[in-house]
Amino acid sequence: MNEIEQILAEQERQAATEAPKFTVSEFTELLNGTLEYAYTGVMVEGEVTSFKVNQGKWVFFDLKDEGGSINCFMPLFQLRLPLEDGMKVVVKATPKLTKWGRFSLTVKQILPVGEGNIKKSFEFLKKKLEQEGLFDVSRKRPIPEDLVKIGVISSTQAAGYVDFCKIINERWGGLEIQVAHTMVQGLAAAEQIISAIKYFNEKAEVQIIAIMRGGGSADDLAVFNDEALVRAIAESRIPIITGIGHEVDESLADLAADIRASTPSNVAEMLTNEKQAEIQRIKFNVNGVGNKILQEIEQAREGGKTKIKMVGEAVNMKISHLENEIKVKQKVLEGLNPDTILKQGYALVTGKLKEGEMVEIATYESKAKAEIKEVKKRIK
Amino acid sequence: MEKETINQKIERLDEVVDWFYGENFDLAKATDKYAEAAKLAKEIEKDLDSLKNEISVIQKDFTKN
Structure with missing residues (x-):
């Protein structure tokens, strides 16, 4: 070495x-x-x-x-x-x-x-959750009345979110919209959306939660078929509206939600009235009320006229009735008048009916004096 | 007292309008009710034209679990 x-x-x-x-x-x-x-x-x-x-x-x-x-x-x-x-x-x-x-x-x-795998997985889970009753119509709650506070779960960079903001701002005012920015595709998205649903249920005072994302491929939208996310939607204390993908896309999240809108823009349309249409409706109603008052006044006037006419007719009838009564009484009185009897050819004899006495005889035209020659009993 | 929302005002206006078509309608009170309805309608129209939506992004970072 x-x-x-x-x-x-x-x-x-x-x-x-x-x-x-x-x-x-x-x-x-x-x-x-x-x-x-x-x-x-x-x-x-x-x-x-x-x-x-x-x-x-x-x-x-x-x-x-x-x-x-x-x-x-x-x-x-x-x-x-x-x-x-x-x-x-x-x-x-x-x-x-x-x-x-x-x-x-x-x-x-x-x-x-891949589309085939996603579809197979979708059908399997759909059947399972359907059997558990997660999609039952009886579970669905309507959009709350007097909607002011809305929670939104979406990516603030997503085109669908931008569409939603544009449409809702055009349609209505005075709303308080809280946005939870999350991913809306990929494996991490489901947990983030679940976390946002929990946040709204526990900490925020919103009346409805809108979960949104715009259109995409089957892979992009696959997160909305995640079992845990679908269950979180079904269990939410606050009603949930979904607007995921396009009109033709249907996810399990849509089925579990209380209300399904076809797109994020459609969410805005379903949550709000169109303010110009509402203004027109209000104006129409108030004008209708004005017409109703005029109609009622006219009816009251007509009613008054009718009553006056009825009173007049009643008075006339009474007068006519009294006139008839007077006429009848006049005829009776006329019948009792001695001249009327004399006119018929009778004569009025005054004086004592005793032989040798003088009596006075009156007819309608003349008077005469006569001596009583004989008095006999009349045979009746 | 909490400020009345647009929807609450609309609901109140609808109630006033319904009164005109209901059993309690009284011609003697109708002009006052009409004035109330017209005032509310103007307020609602003004609110709808001027009120903006408040959109705020929650500070919590949901992208970090």
């Missing part, structure tokens, strides 16, 4: 004695600590293979692409979608070295990738 080789050997010996020594457990722990620090919540996309559930509690599968494969593990209760081999997914996970020396990802969340 030459001098240089001796120096190198000495350096190697010194390095070996100075390098830290670990037990296997300690080293595993150190590695896990380093991995957790360096890769907290890493996202990995790949295809699912060797999917299996052990003891009804633990989910194992491999995530692979053309360049490699990683073992994945998660508790079954955290699995929110139907997983099967061949499915393309993106997972949020923490890398870990097991005590048996196997490297794996401890998965916290999985989202399907």
Whole structure:
């Protein structure tokens, strides 16, 4: 061994004695600590293979692409979608070295990738939540009356949010709108939206919560089919309106919400009246009331005229009745007048009806005196 | 007393209007009621033209869980 080789050997010996020594457990722990620090919540996309559930509690599968494969593990209760081999997914996970020396990802969340997988996952979860009654019509609450305070959950950079603000400002005034800025796509979005729903339910005095995002691909909107988010919407103490994607897009969040608007702009339209239309309605009503007063006055006037006419008619009838009575009485009186009887050819004899006595005889035209020659009893 | 909102004013106006078509209508009181309705309508129109919405972003950062 030459001098240089001796120096190198000495350096190697010194390095070996100075390098830290670990037990296997300690080293595993150190590695896990380093991995957790360096890769907290890493996202990995790949295809699912060797999917299996052990003891009804633990989910194992491999995530692979053309360049490699990683073992994945998660508790079954955290699995929110139907997983099967061949499915393309993106997972949020923490890398870990097991005590048996196997490297794996401890998965916290999985989202399907690709239209076919998203649809399959959607239908599975829809059926499950439907059976639990989360979408029942009986659960739906209407938009509160006298709406003043609105909570909005959206990305303030999203075009849909901008549309919402524009439309609501054009339509109505005096509203207090509190906005929770969250992501509206990607794996982290569901937790953020859930956190915002909790915030509004616990800390803010809003009357309704609007969850919004504009249109996007099926991947972009997949977050609104997240089971935990759908449950948070269904459990919200405050009514929730959704305006997600375009008119044709339907998410499980829409189904669980109290009210579904087709777009963020439509949320603004459903929450408010159009102020010009409201002003027209008010003017129409007040004018209607003015006309009603005129109508009532006219009716009262007509009513007065009718009553005066009725009184006049009653008085006339009474007068006519009295006139008839007088006429009848006049006829009776006329019948009792002696001249009327004399006119009929009768004569009035005054004096004593006794032989030799003088009596006076009066007819209608003349008077005469006569002596009584004989008095006899009249035969009746 | 809390300030009456636009919606509360509209509700009050609708109640006044309903009075004209209800059983309690009284022609003797109608002109006063009409004046009340016309005043409310003007106030509401003015409010709707002038009131702006207050939009504020909550300070809590929901992007950091």
